[in-house]
Amino acid sequence: MTKVAVLGAGSWGTALANTMAKNNVVVNIWSHRVDQVDEINQRHQNDHYLPGATLSEKLLAVADMQVAVADADVVLMVVPTKAIRSVGSQLAEVLQNLDQQVILAHATKGLEQGTHLRISQMIEEVVPSENYSSLAVISGPSHAEDVIKGDLTAVSIGGTDEAATAVLQKTLASENFRPYTNHDLLGSELGGALKNIIALGSGMLVGLGYGVNAQAALLTRGLVEMRSVGQKMGAKPETFLGLAGIGDLIVTGMSPNSRNYRAGFAMGHGQSLNQVQEEMGMVIEGVNTVKAVYEYQQTHQLDLPITTALYQVLYEEAQIEDQIKLLMTRPLKAED
Numbered sequence: 001m002t003k004v005a006v007l008g009a010g011s012w013g014t015a016l017a018n019t020m021a022k023n024n025v026v027v028n029i030w031s032h033r034v035d036q037v038d039e040i041n042q043r044h045q046n047d048h049y050l051p052g053a054t055l056s057e058k059l060l061a062v063a064d065m066q067v068a069v070a071d072a073d074v075v076l077m078v079v080p081t082k083a084i085r086s087v088g089s090q091l092a093e094v095l096q097n098l099d100q101q102v103i104l105a106h107a108t109k110g111l112e113q114g115t116h117l118r119i120s121q122m123i124e125e126v127v128p129s130e131n132y133s134s135l136a137v138i139s140g141p142s143h144a145e146d147v148i149k150g151d152l153t154a155v156s157i158g159g160t161d162e163a164a165t166a167v168l169q170k171t172l173a174s175e176n177f178r179p180y181t182n183h184d185l186l187g188s189e190l191g192g193a194l195k196n197i198i199a200l201g202s203g204m205l206v207g208l209g210y211g212v213n214a215q216a217a218l219l220t221r222g223l224v225e226m227r228s229v230g231q232k233m234g235a236k237p238e239t240f241l242g243l244a245g246i247g248d249l250i251v252t253g254m255s256p257n258s259r260n261y262r263a264g265f266a267m268g269h270g271q272s273l274n275q276v277q278e279e280m281g282m283v284i285e286g287v288n289t290v291k292a293v294y295e296y297q298q299t300h301q302l303d304l305p306i307t308t309a310l311y312q313v314l315y316e317e318a319q320i321e322d323q324i325k326l327l328m329t330r331p332l333k334a335e336d
């Protein structure tokens with residue numbers, strides 16, 4: 001029987017772990033907080049991250065990473081981007097101690113500030129290659145709040161090792177949850193990271209009272225920016241037309257379950273970024289990703305007007321309405 005260790009017990013780690021546990025996969029979810037381990041094991045709940053949800057009794061939470069990872073076939077990292085290096089380093093030590101090789105996957109959607117590295121590249125820097133047979137990403141349109149309720153969901157699993165992505169696919173698949181596989185790890189990671197930027201903007205538009213015309217314009221022109229960053233970094237353009245691209249852009253840019261959309265919405269209503277971050281109590285990945293992509297565009301001859309406008313609002317105290325006006329009055333051009 002396949003054993004999976006899920007590292008990170010926030011909303012998405014818990015929802016994925018629960019999906020696999022319901023499939024009779026042996027799942028250990030690692031949390032660095034003992035109170036949360038007790039809550040999951042004794043009450044089958046994770047109330048801060050998934051209020052009201054009852055988790056599978058088969059899901060076992062563990063506070064010791066070595067116990068969670070021992071004998072696992074798959075390790076799935078689901079912590080925010082800023083925690084990938086520290087959790088990855090702990091995992092490296094554990095795998096070295098256990099002298100173990102695993103299929104290593106993640107479901108994190110971000111880019112590192114400063115280096116502009118994708119999650120799998122950060123993992124490669126901290127986990128010795130002898131300890132994993134391959135790397136894969138779970139991406140695509142999937143809010144934890146909907147998955148935990150059993151709403152119909154399709155995701156894409158990106159990775160070049162077909163045997164490994166097939167193992168992941170099997171652990172997750174059910175009548176309600178349909179994972180596809182693809183070979184574009186890079187594009188699948190980027191789609192998931194970049195759509196968060198556009199979702200922030202979409203929330204801002206709605207928060208300010210603009211309608212669906214405005215949202216459709218932003219999401220479509222946002223997809224053009226996602227694709228051009230993707231092409232520059234080496235992704236396959238067609239990945240941006242799949243679940244990890246437009247699929248995730250639609251769900252994150254339209255759903256009030258999205259943390260990024262909600263953050264944008266609150267800012268459209270006049271709240272400051274600090275206030276929004278304090279009140280969310282969960283990671284808003286787009287905030288850091290905007291900065292990483294803005295920095296990347298400076299050195300890579302890219303024209304990313306929406307990303308630039310959002311960077312100005314989030315980091316330079318620009319007014320959202322002024323940035324919208326700038327975007328709408330740029331020199332007229334052909335659609336590309």
Ligand SMILES: NC(=O)C1=CN([C@@H]2O[C@H](COP(=O)(O)OP(=O)(O)OC[C@H]3O[C@@H](n4cnc5c(N)ncnc54)[C@H](OP(=O)(O)O)[C@@H]3O)[C@@H](O)[C@H]2O)C=CC1
Pocket residue numbers: 008009010011012013032033049078079080081083086087107108109110142143144145281282283285
């Ligand atoms: N939520 C969703 O619907 C989806 C999220 N994602 C992506 O998944 C990733 C995780 O998001 P999500 O689950 O929403 O995040 P949450 O904010 O809900 O949870 C983050 C979890 O990571 C833990 N964590 C943070 N830092 C560390 C650390 N240094 N060591 C150990 N654990 C740590 C947190 O612990 P603590 O409670 O102590 O802070 C918490 O359990 C993000 O990249 C997100 O974009 C992708 C698809 C869907």
Ligand SMILES: O=C(CO)COP(=O)(O)O
Pocket residue numbers: 109140141142143196199248251252257258259260261283284285
């Ligand atoms: O990636 C997600 C849905 O596919 C989650 O997006 P948020 O982090 O904005 O909630």
